[in-house]
Amino acid sequence: MTLTLNGESLEMANGLNAHDLIVQLGYKNQRIALEVNEVIIPKSKHAEFTLNEGDICEIIKAVGGG
Numbered sequence: 647m648t649l650t651l652n653g654e655s656l657e658m659a660n661g662l663n664a665h666d667l668i669v670q671l672g673y674k675n676q677r678i679a680l681e682v683n684e685v686i687i688p689k690s691k692h693a694e695f696t697l698n699e700g701d702i703c704e705i706i707k708a709v710g711g712g
Contacts, residue, residue, distance in 0.1 A: 647699040660699075664692040667703070677708035 649656045651671075658667065664680055664687055680687045681704040687695050697703070 647697070649697060649700070650702045652704055658697070662697050664695040664697060667697060668692065668705070671705070673705060673707070679706045679708070680704070681706070 647658055647660050647662070649658055649667075658670070662670075664682070668674060668678065668680065680689075680692065682695070682697065682701050684702075
């Protein structure tokens with residue numbers, strides 16, 4: 647299936663959930679926020695949230711500062 651991720655087209659396997667996407671992209675164990683179709687998906691829902699063809703996803707990585 648084709649997703650849009652941070653403004654770029656991305657080909658992924660069908661039936662992918664949000665957790666799988668995060669792992670495949672190398673964001674596991676990092677402080678990120680996931681937005682799908684302009685809705686924030688809580689981390690507690692990543693494993694059960696199935697992505698669909700044409701979804702528009704944004705992954706925002708938290709950056710600490712001081």
